Amino acid sequence: MQSQYFRKEVKTSDETAPRRVAVLGATGSIGGSALDVIAASGGRLTAAVLTAHRQTAKLAELTRRFHPEILVVTDPAADRAPLAELERTTRILYGPDGLDEAVSAPEIDVVLAAIVGGAGLRGSWRALETGKTLALANKESLVLAGSLLFDLARKTGGRILPVDSEHSAIWQALASCRPAVSPYGASVGSGESAGKDLVRRLILTASGGPFRNKSLDELERVTVAEALAHPTWKMGKKITIDSATMMNKAFEIIEARWLFDLPPEKIDVMIHPQSIIHSMVEFIDGAVLAQMGTPDMRLPIQLALFGMERRRCPSPSLDWSLARSLELFPPDEERFPAISLGRRVARDGGSAGAVVNAANEVAVAAFLAGKIPFHKITGICQSILDHHQFEQEPSLERLFELDRQARTETETWISD
Ligand code: NAD
Numbered sequence: 001m002q003s004q005y006f007r008k009e010v011k012t013s014d015e016t017a018p019r020r021v022a023v024l025g026a027t028g029s030i031g032g033s034a035l036d037v038i039a040a041s042g043g044r045l046t047a048a049v050l051t052a053h054r055q056t057a058k059l060a061e062l063t064r065r066f067h068p069e070i071l072v073v074t075d076p077a078a079d080r081a082p083l084a085e086l087e088r089t090t091r092i093l094y095g096p097d098g099l100d101e102a103v104s105a106p107e108i109d110v111v112l113a114a115i116v117g118g119a120g121l122r123g124s125w126r127a128l129e130t131g132k133t134l135a136l137a138n139k140e141s142l143v144l145a146g147s148l149l150f151d152l153a154r155k156t157g158g159r160i161l162p163v164d165s166e167h168s169a170i171w172q173a174l175a176s177c178r179p180a181v182s183p184y185g186a187s188v189g190s191g192e193s194a195g196k197d198l199v200r201r202l203i204l205t206a207s208g209g210p211f212r213n214k215s216l217d218e219l220e221r222v223t224v225a226e227a228l229a230h231p232t233w234k235m236g237k238k239i240t241i242d243s244a245t246m247m248n249k250a251f252e253i254i255e256a257r258w259l260f261d262l263p264p265e266k267i268d269v270m271i272h273p274q275s276i277i278h279s280m281v282e283f284i285d286g287a288v289l290a291q292m293g294t295p296d297m298r299l300p301i302q303l304a305l306f307g308m309e310r311r312r313c314p315s316p317s318l319d320w321s322l323a324r325s326l327e328l329f330p331p332d333e334e335r336f337p338a339i340s341l342g343r344r345v346a347r348d349g350g351s352a353g354a355v356v357n358a359a360n361e362v363a364v365a366a367f368l369a370g371k372i373p374f375h376k377i378t379g380i381c382q383s384i385l386d387h388h389q390f391e392q393e394p395s396l397e398r399l400f401e402l403d404r405q406a407r408t409e410t411e412t413w414i415s416d
């Protein structure tokens with residue numbers, strides 16, 4: 001059934017037909033990079049749906065450039081005035097139901113989940129429920145509900161493709177492992193992956209964030225501005241703070257656990273301040289494959305939107321005329337306890353991810369608002385996790401309930 005919102009013809013089996021992308025979180029950092037990739041795709045990708053939470057003026061500007069068929073403003077209370085003149089030409093939906101409707105439109109081929117935080121789970125869920133390909137930047141979806149999302153994908157035939165740079169690097173390394181007919185033979189880069197029995201370990205790299213050399217004492221005095229000044233990546237505020245606490249890496253361990261179906265013991269983390277090696281896979285024969293490049297999200301986004309097809313990308317290449325050193329060293333888990341917290345959540349599964357994610361979102365917002373010092377963020381998450389009644393197999397509804405409860409508990413904890 002073709003929905004009324006789309007001007008274009010129904011999808012054909014023609015490989016060159018443009019792939020219609022729903023960009024959830026189009027006004028954010030990943031959203032902007034995705035639109036660059038779409039603009040550079042020579043018509044192979046179109047932005048069919050754009051969503052924003054409150055930035056309606058920016059959404060209007062993007063609409064004039066990309067001509068999507070549907071816009072979604074997820075916060076119904078957002079200022080609607082900037083969109084008024086678009087109403088004649090573009091379908092505009094509001095609130096979470098609007099998001100559900102746009103994501104499940106049959107004409108959408110790929111859903112790019114680039115909303116920040118647990119709020120991104122709803123769109124990821126809807127995409128998989130309708131059997132779509134989910135290009136997943138919103139790692140919180142997997143932290144909250146990794147097991148349920150993969151069960152759902154198995155049922156509906158939906159696919160989850162990584163956008164996070166580390167997981168994209170691992171996906172690329174795994175895809176290179178099938179025997180090829182020639183060095184550039186058909187199976188190279190076809191997106192097929194090695195069996196997981198061939199993998200000895202994954203090595204997630206981490207820049208270490210702005211505070212990688214700070215002592216525990218110094219960490220007690222860092223400011224919001226210092227925490228937001230990431231040395232290598234330019235990203236939204238929440239993930240920038242998560243990188244500074246290394247909760248981002250904790251979430252990436254959980255994300256890798258679900259994406260690649262490996263136990264946390266097989267997922268290591270190495271600090272790599274240059275952010276050139278995006279992650280590595282060690283195989284059972286001892287070979288270690290790394291994927292390298294500039295720290296720019298446009299390549300991983302492009303690979304997910306094109307299903308691992310290699311093509312020119314708008315991100316800059318590495319400059320090989322420069323001498324450079326690539327350092328790798330193990331993280332200090334005493335100064336950055338988030339890493340062991342991530343392993344624990346990856347091992348326990350169940351309700352642990354929803355609780356730790358909710359606590360982290362509230363604690364990060366409190367830090368950004370000047371209510372708590374930086375070094376308390378991870379401790380608060382740990383305490384909220386320790387105090388919650390673990391559940392092994394919560395339903396989606398129960399996870400949303402636990403998410404709400406953990407937010408309230410964390411707010412109370414902070415205000416006490
Ligand atoms: P951002 O803050 O720049 O953008 C967030 C987007 O989500 C905006 O479009 C905003 O309007 C929308 N949004 C915010 N709150 C919402 C809500 N409650 N409901 C619906 N929409 C809402 O964030 P970002 O840096 O682009 O990150 C997006 C996601 O991608 C995060 O999950 C992050 O962990 C992940 N990610 C980001 C990067 C990066 O380089 N920025 C890299 C890897 C993964």
Ligand code: MG
Nearest residue numbers: 164165166252
């Ligand atoms: Mg990452």
